[in-house]
Amino acid sequence: MRKLSFLIAGAAVAALSGTAFAQFASGYSWKTGPEIYTHVCQGCHMPDGKGATGAGMYPALAGNRKLASPLYPVLVMLKGQKAMPSFSDLTDDQIAAVANYVRGNFGNSFPGTVTAEQVKALRAQAVQQQMRAPG
Amino acid sequence: MTEDLSGAISRRSLFAMIGKTAGIAVMYEAMASMAYAAESTFKGPIKLAGAPMGASVLILGSGWAGMVSAYELRKAGYKVQILEYNNRAGGRNWSLYGGDTYTELGGFTQHVGFDKGLYLNPGPWRIPHHHRGVLHYAQLLGVQLEPFIQLNYNAYVHSTAAFGGKPKRYREVEADFDGYIAELLSKSMRQGALDQAVTKEDREILLAALKNWGALDNNYAYTKSEKQSDRRGFLHPPGGGMDAMPIPSDPLSLDDMIQSRMWSAIGASKSYDVQQTMFQPVGGMGMLGKAFGKELADVIRFNSKVIDIKQDASGVTATYVDTVKGGAPQTAHGDYCICTIPASVLSQIPINVGAPMQAAINNLPYSASTKVGLQMKRRFWEEDEAIYGGITYTDQPNRMIGYPSSDFFKKGKGVLLAAYTFGSGAVEYTAMSPAERVQKTLDYTANIHPQARTEFDTGVGVGWHRVPFTLGCAGSWTEATRAAHYKDICAIDGRIMLAGEHVSMIPAWQEGAVLSALDAVQRLHSHIVQGA
Ligand SMILES: Cc1cc2nc3c(=O)[nH]c(=O)nc-3n(C[C@H](O)[C@H](O)[C@H](O)COP(=O)(O)OP(=O)(O)OC[C@H]3O[C@@H](n4cnc5c(N)ncnc54)[C@H](O)[C@@H]3O)c2cc1C
Numbered sequence: 001m002r003k004l005s006f007l008i009a010g011a012a013v014a015a016l017s018g019t020a021f022a023q024f025a026s027g028y029s030w031k032t033g034p035e036i037y038t039h040v041c042q043g044c045h046m047p048d049g050k051g052a053t054g055a056g057m058y059p060a061l062a063g064n065r066k067l068a069s070p071l072y073p074v075l076v077m078l079k080g081q082k083a084m085p086s087f088s089d090l091t092d093d094q095i096a097a098v099a100n101y102v103r104g105n106f107g108n109s110f111p112g113t114v115t116a117e118q119v120k121a122l123r124a125q126a127v128q129q130q131m132r133a134p135g
Numbered sequence: 136m137t138e139d140l141s142g143a144i145s146r147r148s149l150f151a152m153i154g155k156t157a158g159i160a161v162m163y164e165a166m167a168s169m170a171y172a173a174e175s176t177f178k179g180p181i182k183l184a185g186a187p188m189g190a191s192v193l194i195l196g197s198g199w200a201g202m203v204s205a206y207e208l209r210k211a212g213y214k215v216q217i218l219e220y221n222n223r224a225g226g227r228n229w230s231l232y233g234g235d236t237y238t239e240l241g242g243f244t245q246h247v248g249f250d251k252g253l254y255l256n257p258g259p260w261r262i263p264h265h266h267r268g269v270l271h272y273a274q275l276l277g278v279q280l281e282p283f284i285q286l287n288y289n290a291y292v293h294s295t296a297a298f299g300g301k302p303k304r305y306r307e308v309e310a311d312f313d314g315y316i317a318e319l320l321s322k323s324m325r326q327g328a329l330d331q332a333v334t335k336e337d338r339e340i341l342l343a344a345l346k347n348w349g350a351l352d353n354n355y356a357y358t359k360s361e362k363q364s365d366r367r368g369f370l371h372p373p374g375g376g377m378d379a380m381p382i383p384s385d386p387l388s389l390d391d392m393i394q395s396r397m398w399s400a401i402g403a404s405k406s407y408d409v410q411q412t413m414f415q416p417v418g419g420m421g422m423l424g425k426a427f428g429k430e431l432a433d434v435i436r437f438n439s440k441v442i443d444i445k446q447d448a449s450g451v452t453a454t455y456v457d458t459v460k461g462g463a464p465q466t467a468h469g470d471y472c473i474c475t476i477p478a479s480v481l482s483q484i485p486i487n488v489g490a491p492m493q494a495a496i497n498n499l500p501y502s503a504s505t506k507v508g509l510q511m512k513r514r515f516w517e518e519d520e521a522i523y524g525g526i527t528y529t530d531q532p533n534r535m536i537g538y539p540s541s542d543f544f545k546k547g548k549g550v551l552l553a554a555y556t557f558g559s560g561a562v563e564y565t566a567m568s569p570a571e572r573v574q575k576t577l578d579y580t581a582n583i584h585p586q587a588r589t590e591f592d593t594g595v596g597v598g599w600h601r602v603p604f605t606l607g608c609a610g611s612w613t614e615a616t617r618a619a620h621y622k623d624i625c626a627i628d629g630r631i632m633l634a635g636e637h638v639s640m641i642p643a644w645q646e647g648a649v650l651s652a653l654d655a656v657q658r659l660h661s662h663i664v665q666g667a
Contacts, residue, residue, distance in 0.1 A: 054240050
């Protein structure tokens, strides 16, 4: 019995650590603000930060006065907002880095910086992502 | 603004309460035990009759949900009209062919250079045999289906971190995994380690089963032999005449097999959703949407972007702009409305539904997914490697290579689905330019199929968060959001109902959209008939 439960427990751990072929990856390896923006955010907010419009739209971060509040982009990333999924799989450092990047680029130069500690303090509000593959 | 307090509704709120307090799994157990969950599965064509004289339903969106709704309501005698943003029917049911032009959000335009008859399905590509609703409409519309090959033992499992990056055939990985696990289990059983778990009699039966399952020898060991190679393949397969003697192959070592993590590709084709048999329409998944659009040609208004939805005591009015002709916003009216616009887009459209339905719409982000199709000058995976359909799994960012399930042995070009990604990998893929998606995918593909370098011809890549008409792949429910909002997204809110894959328990499958629409039209019809 002990052997079996060992085997089963082992299999469960392996399933979690067996990320090699897990169809669902989460988390990102990028470190700096511009890297994270380029590999994550610009899929929707676009390379120039100006957003885009189709049947629905992605808002511009360029010239967006809502970014004046330093913790606003942090909360949007942690919790998601309507059509923006949460990016709570970014680390505290990554969220701080990219928040500072968007607040200080694309024609924005809002005062103040975000620290990883501030992000950490807001973690409790983070929304989990779903991990289900489409058909 | 919510539904009357009928028995069904109070049962539903009971389930919701169970869901909230005990978790979603318990809720579905309770639903199943009351034979309630089963009500949403396809039970054959529906028959609605007796629509009140002149009653009308306005439908928003011409994907599966919108077209099933329109088709069934029209048959029941309702006046129906569909407003559709795109210049075609089908929504996410969509294939890209040579000559097509696709412009994603941000203005990046791709000109598809595929040969005649070749295509990429950017969205849906396979239909399970138990998706009876989709299969019903396929037959009704006369769309020919062919087998979709999901599991191919001769396709590869590939890891950049194992076996020097050399791919293994799926059959080797599965045979060695099964074999070693069977050996280990039988060893512990014979050492008495499982004495408490199985009776003595069952132990003998199980040992025989393990021997059979894992292709073990008489000592319950997984050893190099003809028996073993009959599972994992031969070094030199049995032949005819002089050179006929088979030579068995060497299994991977237990340690290498475990460390490689290649075994994690084994489960991929075991889930209910993708168990064989699967189907695809001949000529591309988009054939279904196209055929349905033809059937409903006189009720769909294309190039109509809905920007506002208002209901009052007399009906529902949608305001839309013509995306081609422009001009002042126009309106369309119905006594009732079935809105199938994806929640991602709908969360940005003013609509006067009650707070619970609005909260459901606002709390449903859409997942990431990308697909890249590469056209090759010849079907080298068939000609050189005997891979006919099926999927190769890799730990590279492209994750999968899907081989075409049609046109086997055909000379000339073929299109590989050379990347199919989810999760954060798909987010990163979406953030690339289309040209970069294609280039990266080609590099990954060439690590598995070196021929791809010289045989590559042209490619196209679709990132679903950049698809203008959905802003994402599919409704990304979590257990928590299901418990909080699912019943509200299914409700009749005054004169408005929502339908689509996001209003189903089969998200990201066409069947979810079909079943959701069938449920919506049946409930709306009885609501109307009872109220009339
Ligand atoms: C990558 C991927 C892989 C998939 N794989 C499979 C698979 O293998 N098998 C399977 O069965 N399913 C699969 N699916 C899921 C399947 O595509 C969907 O579940 C189904 O097509 C959804 O249908 P729908 O009617 O709910 O939505 P849609 O098809 O999205 O229809 C909604 C319609 O509303 C329109 N619209 C949007 N905004 C507006 C507006 N403002 N005004 C007017 N009209 C508007 C859209 O243009 C669209 O036509 C996959 C999906 C994706 C993205």
